[in-house]
Amino acid sequence: xxxxxxxxxxxxxPWHQVLAAFWQRYPNPYSTHVLTExxxxxxxxxxxxxxxxxxxxxxxxxxxxxxxxxxMHMARAVYVLEDSIVDPQAHTLITKTWNLNHNTLMTVVExxxxxxxxxxxSWTKLRREAxxxxxxxxxxxxIQLVTRESHQRSKSPSHHxxxxxxxRNPNSLSEPQ
Numbered sequence: 001x002x003x004x005x006x007x008x009x010x011x012x013x014p015w016h017q018v019l020a021a022f023w024q025r026y027p028n029p030y031s032t033h034v035l036t037e038x039x040x041x042x043x044x045x046x047x048x049x050x051x052x053x054x055x056x057x058x059x060x061x062x063x064x065x066x067x068x069x070x071x072m073h074m075a076r077a078v079y080v081l082e083d084s085i086v087d088p089q090a091h092t093l094i095t096k097t098w099n100l101n102h103n104t105l106m107t108v109v110e111x112x113x114x115x116x117x118x119x120x121x122s123w124t125k126l127r128r129e130a131x132x133x134x135x136x137x138x139x140x141x142x143i144q145l146v147t148r149e150s151h152q153r154s155k156s157p158s159h160h161x162x163x164x165x166x167x168r169n170p171n172s173l174s175e176p177q
Contacts, residue, residue: 002133011124015091015116018124022093022114026056033059035077050086055079060102078102091116106134 011018026037034056041053060078079100086093093114099107110130117123 002131005128005130005132007128009126009128010117010120011114011126012122013124014122015114015124018114018126019086019093035059048088050084050088052082052084052086054082054084056082056097105136106132108132 013021025031026034036055036057038055039052040055041051043051045051056079058078058080060076080097081100082095082097084093084095093112095112095114096109098109108130110128112129113125113127115125115127117125
C-alpha cells in the first residue's frame with residue numbers, strides 16, 4: 001500500500017540563492033536530526049550539468065506507539081541517498097531522495113524540482129512529490145500519516161495533498177514524458 005503526496009510552492013528568492021542554500025543547508029542548528037552529510041560522487045558532464053550523490057544520516061525518532069510495537073533493536077539512524085542534477089543554463093535543480101534502511105517498515109521516495117519562476121525571475125518554483133509505502137499489515141495507514149506529518153514539518157511551508165500516484169516511475173530523475 002502506498003500514498004502519493006504533492007506540493008508546489010513559490011520561494012521568494014532567486015534560483016541562484018536557493019541553489020546556494022540547498023548546498024549549505026546542513027549542518028544547521030534547526031536540523032539537528034541530520035547527523036552527517038557525505039558526498040559520494042560528483043561530476044560535471046559535457047553538457048555542463050552537475051551530477052551529485054550524497055549520503056545523509058538522520059536520527060530515527062519513532063512515535064511512542066511505534067516504539068512499543070517495533071523492535072528495541074531497530075537502528076536509530078536512517079540512511080538516505082540523495083541524487084541531484086543541476087542545469088545552470090535552464091536554472092533547474094532536480095533531486096531524488098530515498099531511505100536505504102528500514103525498508104521493511106517503510107520506504108519514502110521524494111522528488112523535488114526547483115526552477116526559476118519565469119513569470120517572476122526573482123522567485124523560485126518548488127514542486128515536491130513523495131511516495132510513501134509500507135508492507136506492515138494493519139499499520140500502513142498510521143505509519144504513512146506519521147511520516148506525512150513529519151515530512152510536512154520538515155518541508156514547511158508546503159501543503160501536501162494525497163493524490164493518485166502518477167504513471168511515471170518514481171525511481172526516475174527525469175521529467176514525465
